[in-house]
Amino acid sequence: MRHIFKQRFAKEQNFVRKCAVIAIVFAFIGICAVVKLSYIQLINARSTAQAAQAERSRVRPILARRGKILDSNGAVLAQSVERFNIIGDPLNAQAFKPTPCTKQTENNCHMLNGKPVEGTGAVAVARLLAPILHMSSVELGGKLAGVGRYVLLKRNVTPAVKRAIDNLNLSGCIYAENSSERVYSSGPILGSVIGAVSNADEVNRKDLKNRKGEVGVSGLELTHDSTLNGVDGYQRYQGNNVGNEKIPGTVTESKPAVNGSDIKLTIDSDVDWYVKKVLLDGKKQYRAAWGVAVVQDVRTGEILALEDTDDIKAGSTQSKVNVSRAVSQTFEPGSIGKAFAMAGMLQTGAHKLSDQFAVPNSINKNGQTYHDAVDHGVEHWTLAGILAESSNIGMVMAGERYPLDKRYEYLYKFGLGQYTGLNLQGESRGLLPSMQSWDGRKKDTVLFGQGYAVNALQLTNAMATIANKGVKLRQTLIKSVIDSDGHVTKAGRAQGTRVIDENVAAQMMNALENSGEHYHRFAGVDGYRVAAKSGTAEVAGPDGRLSSTISDWSGAIPADNPRFIVTVVLKDPQGVYGGMTAGPLFKTIGEFLMQKYDVPTSAARTNPVAVNW
Numbered sequence: 001m002r003h004i005f006k007q008r009f010a011k012e013q014n015f016v017r018k019c020a021v022i023a024i025v026f027a028f029i030g031i032c033a034v035v036k037l038s039y040i041q042l043i044n045a046r047s048t049a050q051a052a053q054a055e056r057s058r059v060r061p062i063l064a065r066r067g068k069i070l071d072s073n074g075a076v077l078a079q080s081v082e083r084f085n086i087i088g089d090p091l092n093a094q095a096f097k098p099t100p101c102t103k104q105t106e107n108n109c110h111m112l113n114g115k116p117v118e119g120t121g122a123v124a125v126a127r128l129l130a131p132i133l134h135m136s137s138v139e140l141g142g143k144l145a146g147v148g149r150y151v152l153l154k155r156n157v158t159p160a161v162k163r164a165i166d167n168l169n170l171s172g173c174i175y176a177e178n179s180s181e182r183v184y185s186s187g188p189i190l191g192s193v194i195g196a197v198s199n200a201d202e203v204n205r206k207d208l209k210n211r212k213g214e215v216g217v218s219g220l221e222l223t224h225d226s227t228l229n230g231v232d233g234y235q236r237y238q239g240n241n242v243g244n245e246k247i248p249g250t251v252t253e254s255k256p257a258v259n260g261s262d263i264k265l266t267i268d269s270d271v272d273w274y275v276k277k278v279l280l281d282g283k284k285q286y287r288a289a290w291g292v293a294v295v296q297d298v299r300t301g302e303i304l305a306l307e308d309t310d311d312i313k314a315g316s317t318q319s320k321v322n323v324s325r326a327v328s329q330t331f332e333p334g335s336i337g338k339a340f341a342m343a344g345m346l347q348t349g350a351h352k353l354s355d356q357f358a359v360p361n362s363i364n365k366n367g368q369t370y371h372d373a374v375d376h377g378v379e380h381w382t383l384a385g386i387l388a389e390s391s392n393i394g395m396v397m398a399g400e401r402y403p404l405d406k407r408y409e410y411l412y413k414f415g416l417g418q419y420t421g422l423n424l425q426g427e428s429r430g431l432l433p434s435m436q437s438w439d440g441r442k443k444d445t446v447l448f449g450q451g452y453a454v455n456a457l458q459l460t461n462a463m464a465t466i467a468n469k470g471v472k473l474r475q476t477l478i479k480s481v482i483d484s485d486g487h488v489t490k491a492g493r494a495q496g497t498r499v500i501d502e503n504v505a506a507q508m509m510n511a512l513e514n515s516g517e518h519y520h521r522f523a524g525v526d527g528y529r530v531a532a533k534s535g536t537a538e539v540a541g542p543d544g545r546l547s548s549t550i551s552d553w554s555g556a557i558p559a560d561n562p563r564f565i566v567t568v569v570l571k572d573p574q575g576v577y578g579g580m581t582a583g584p585l586f587k588t589i590g591e592f593l594m595q596k597y598d599v600p601t602s603a604a605r606t607n608p609v610a611v612n613w
Contacts (some may be wrong), residue, residue, distance in 0.1 A: 017309070061178075062178070062233035063178050063179070064256070066182065066259075068080075068262040068263070069265065070305075072266055076185055077184065077518050078183070078186070082180060083156040083157060083179045086176055087151070088173065093144040097120050097121075128168050129170075132168070135601065143431055153174075188313060189269065192219055192323055193324045193424070195216065195320070196216075196315045196319045200213060200215045201212065203217060218323075219314070219319060220477075222423075231257065234254065234255050235254040235255075249584040266300075273307040275295060279307055286573035286574050286581045287574045288571055288573040288574075290309050290310070290325060290391075290571050293567060298464050298467045298556065298562040300493070302477075303477050304564070306477070309325075323426025327422075327426055328428050330428045331454065331539065331552070332453055333449040335535040337446070337447075337448060337531045338458060338533065339408060341448070343414075343508050344406055346408070347500045347504050348402070350398075350403075354609070355382060355383045355398070356381075360378050371392065374543075381394055381412075381611060383511075385612055386398065390518075395444075407435070414462040414472070416430060417431055420457050421474050421475065422475055422476070431452055456567050459569075460565050465500075471499070472498075474494040476491055486535045512531035512532060512556070517534075522579055522583045523555070524587065525557060528558045530557050530590070533548070533555070536551050536577050537549070552567065553585075555592070568582040
């Protein structure tokens with residue numbers, strides 16, 4: 001009996017000891033918890049709160065609107081419209097369970113074509129999204145089945161699509177981020193001139209840093225990116241752990257976006273469209289390889305049209321990798337160059353327009369033989385007649401009294417072989433070799449537009465210099481800049497540079513009018529006097545031989561009160577001569593300009609300079 005009692009007492013003592021140990025352990029844990037809690041709430045309360053706040057902190061970028069590109073009349077050529085990027089949260093999507101639609105859940109349930117959604121998780125989310133995003137549910141499901149909390153499902157959807165997704169009740173799984181899309185309304189005109197944009201995250205450029213949204217990658221979009229681009233803002237707020245939802249009333253910091261400035265061009269889109277049409281029709285009619293054309297306001301240097309026959313639309317992939325042919329293409333101007341050489345002769349006193357020449361069918365100089373385009377006997381032409389008849393031989397003869405340094409000097413003064421200052425992507429400066437590099441033939445070919453190369457813009461401004469009483473203006477393509485507050489900054493006009501005296505310019509206009517009348521049948525504009533020059537130059541073809549032709553025409557209209565210079569250039573047209581191919585296109589464009597701008601008809605010509613003696 002005593003033995004049984006001792007055993008029971010020993011068991012009770014052992015139990016008490018165990019309970020005491022357990023009580024001590026729990027007491028220790030409790031004390032540690034109290035100490036830790038006190039440390040967190042009393043000693044380290046601030047840093048703990050900051051850590052919790054940082055965990056919930058979100059920063060939402062507020063994208064600045066990219067500025068518009070407008071034509072001279074305010075018509076929109078390029079603008080950014082509101083769009084959204086649709087983002088998925090794979091973690092929450094994989095935990096998604098559709099809510100059946102009942103009376104209690106009718107405002108927060110999930111149906112697909114009036115039926116309950118099949119499946120759960122990423123599969124169910126993908127099935128709900130697919131019809132709205134016009135994407136495969138398999139593709140969407142694959143993206144949502146990944147790891148992480150962020151996946152881009154579709155870029156740049158419209159606000160209507162975003163609202164439809166909001167109505168799917170997928171908050172926490174799917175949300176939208178603000179974005180924008182560049183829309184171009186210029187159609188077939190100015191494609192490579194305007195250029196294109198890309199999303200900043202698709203462009204590998206060090207200067208972009210942390211930029212979001214659209215970035216100019218070609219054309220005016222690139223060269224004026226800093227003006228068109230605004231400054232993004234941001235909003236800092238507290239978000240929950242479900243998707244990217246903002247907790248109301250928790251915005252702690254914000255900075256508004258500053259929208260980019262609009263750029264108004266000097267381009268008149270109506271004129272540019274018409275010029276494009278005329279070029280395309282001319283290319284087809286004369287079976288030319290390509291064509292370019294420029295229309296410039298004589299009085300201001302503003303470019304009203306800048307076109308080529310390439311089929312490139314603004315914003316397209318082609319516009320990202322190609323530059324405007326009207327800007328980049330260089331060519332020998334051919335006989336149009338005679339106008340600049342002759343202007344230099346008059347300015348230096350080497351000749352007068354009335355000087356008389358007996359021009360043979362060919363001439364040999366320094367071992368070089370020169371011919372005119374058409375065989376003829378000995379012709380009695382004045383210097384003005386040499387221009388009107390476009391005689392290479394006559395120019396070589398007149399050049400006897402025109403020094404080499406002056407030949408180079410005046411070509412340079414007219415702006416040939418130099419950048420225009422328009423800052424256009426892909427612009428070629430042409431080629432004006434130094435006088436020291438001229439060989440025995442080039443010394444004379446420069447007198448009739450061969451041995452150097454220009455682009456259409458340079459050629460146009462050189463002709464505009466003569467029409468503008470001898471003063472060369474800086475060409476411009478930007479009319480004004482309009483900032484986000486509506487303030488307008490007009491493009492400053494540079495001081496003109498006098499190239500030839502006013503009386504010399506008047507003489508040249510008189511001589512060029514003779515030249516224009518020579519092709520009146522092909523290039524004349526009824527009711528308006530035209531001062532112009534045609535050109536035809538043999539150039540190297542694909543085989544390296546002189547098997548290709550440049551045919552061009554550049555003229556002022558009206559000649560008695562110049563408003564516009566129109567230059568047209570064709571490559572390898574059937575009909576060859578510039579006066580009979582490029583000239584008719586000038587005629588069509590000139591007629592349009594006179595009607596559109598309601599230009600008064602010309603006064604009768606009273607003092608034509610003599611061409612024969």
